[in-house]
Amino acid sequence: MLEIRFHGRGGQGAVTSAELLAQAAIKEGKYARAFPSFGPERRGAPVSAFCRLDEKPINLRTVIKNPHVVVVLDPSLYEVVDVTGGLRERGHLVINTSKDPRAFFSGNLGGLAAVNASLIAQEILKRPITNTVMLGALVRMLPLVELESLAQALEERFNEKIAQKNIQALKRSYQETLILTPEDHVEREGKGESGEAGDARITGEKDRDYSWKELPPGCIVEPGSTRKNLTGDWRSRYPLLNRERCIKCGLCWIYCPDASLIRKGDGFYGVDLNYCKGCGICARECPAGAILMEKELEG
Ligand code: SF4
Ligand code: SF4
Known part of the structure; x- marks a missing residue:
């Protein structure tokens, strides 16, 4: 066998x-x-x-x-x-x-x-x-x-x-x-x-x-090396944030497993699409319904 x-x-x-x-x-x-x-x-x-x-x-x-x-x-x-x-x-x-x-x-x-x-x-x-x-x-x-x-x-x-x-x-x-x-x-x-x-x-x-x-324990080859893994290319959907609805609670930032949400100077949040995998957790947890998951365009 x-x-x-x-x-x-x-x-x-x-x-x-x-x-x-x-x-x-x-x-x-x-x-x-x-x-x-x-x-x-x-x-x-x-x-x-x-x-x-x-x-x-x-x-x-x-x-x-x-x-x-x-x-x-x-x-x-x-x-x-x-x-x-x-x-x-x-x-x-x-x-x-x-x-x-x-x-x-x-x-x-x-x-x-x-x-x-x-x-x-x-x-x-x-x-x-x-x-x-x-x-x-x-x-x-x-x-x-x-x-x-x-x-x-x-x-x-x-x-x-x-x-x-x-x-x-x-x-x-x-x-x-x-x-x-x-x-x-x-x-x-x-x-x-x-x-x-x-x-x-x-x-x-x-x-x-x-x-x-x-690889050394922890698999870190050099400081900051995980940033080289642009995991966003796995995504089939991406989160679209609606500022009209957002109450700036930060829950999306807390729940994102890939640290892909970034707090901006004005208190709103943006998505780093280099790393966002499109899991949709942020959209699910957002209490204001301010995040919609949109389909990625082909190609
Ligand atoms: S879809 Fe997932 S990976 Fe992308 S920002 Fe939301 S929680 Fe983070
Ligand atoms: S969870 Fe929703 S309401 Fe809260 S900051 Fe994120 S987008 Fe805004």
């Missing part, structure tokens, strides 16, 4: 990744189980999902603590979640990064697949939902299922337009994924649609993310 653990953020599709992989495997006559584990249920919060694949029936329903493969959908998770915790000796890691993937390679890994999934998702899907992109990287490294089976699972799950966009993202990711072996060298490079090498978008060592093993 092969056990795969997905790490993502709420709204990013980690659960869907696990389910699509399971559906694709079932199409190929294999046995599969997929299920999620949620933390705080809000957009942007870390989420895990699990998938088991086997040639025979699977009875286990427990969370996967010692996966053979870990797939990380969001680069910011490396600093807040022990994504490789429990990963088996010679296990495989699939990561979304724009940085040099060698920084993520440790001696225990059997292989590492890296792709700039955020970029592909943004360019094709027009939003940072990286789940299908990461499936492309996963099957590039380990041929667990055929790309075509994943494409069929997507077609069954989504309407035609969304499915085709996701299939495009899946296939591009498959092409652009970079694989590192234990010898810590590039075994094979994908070629993008333009024919450029798959690592063309990966920047140099000095910009690299930190692996969790390098």
Whole structure:
């Protein structure tokens, strides 16, 4: 039995990744189980999902603590979640990064697949939902299922337009994924649609993310470094404040879990959209009904 653990953020599709992989495997006559584990249920919060694949029936329903493969959908998770915790000796890691993937390679890994999934998702899907992109990287490294089976699972799950966009993202990711072996060298490079090498978008060592093993207690790499994580790109709704109704009580500021409300000089409040995740807590708590959650514009 092969056990795969997905790490993502709420709204990013980690659960869907696990389910699509399971559906694709079932199409190929294999046995599969997929299920999620949620933390705080809000957009942007870390989420895990699990998938088991086997040639025979699977009875286990427990969370996967010692996966053979870990797939990380969001680069910011490396600093807040022990994504490789429990990963088996010679296990495989699939990561979304724009940085040099060698920084993520440790001696225990059997292989590492890296792709700039955020970029592909943004360019094709027009939003940072990286789940299908990461499936492309996963099957590039380990041929667990055929790309075509994943494409069929997507077609069954989504309407035609969304499915085709996701299939495009899946296939591009498959092409652009970079694989590192234990010898810590590039075994094979994908070629993008333009024919450029798959690592063309990966920047140099000095910009690299930190692996969790390098992080000090508290995960603070340098003072103020959390400000670099612009978590607002998870938002599908944003709070709109109505000054006519606002009584300047400050409850929105108190309740916002992301410190995204800012008190202005005149006593009213504004929203820092770089960090607001659109959870809607401020709107729910506002006693004056001064906050409405509005849908983000596409693109
Ligand atoms: S400003 Fe409102 S919607 Fe945005 S993160 Fe804070 S509580 Fe949530
Ligand atoms: S909770 Fe509502 S009324 Fe109070 S400061 Fe915020 S927007 Fe204004």
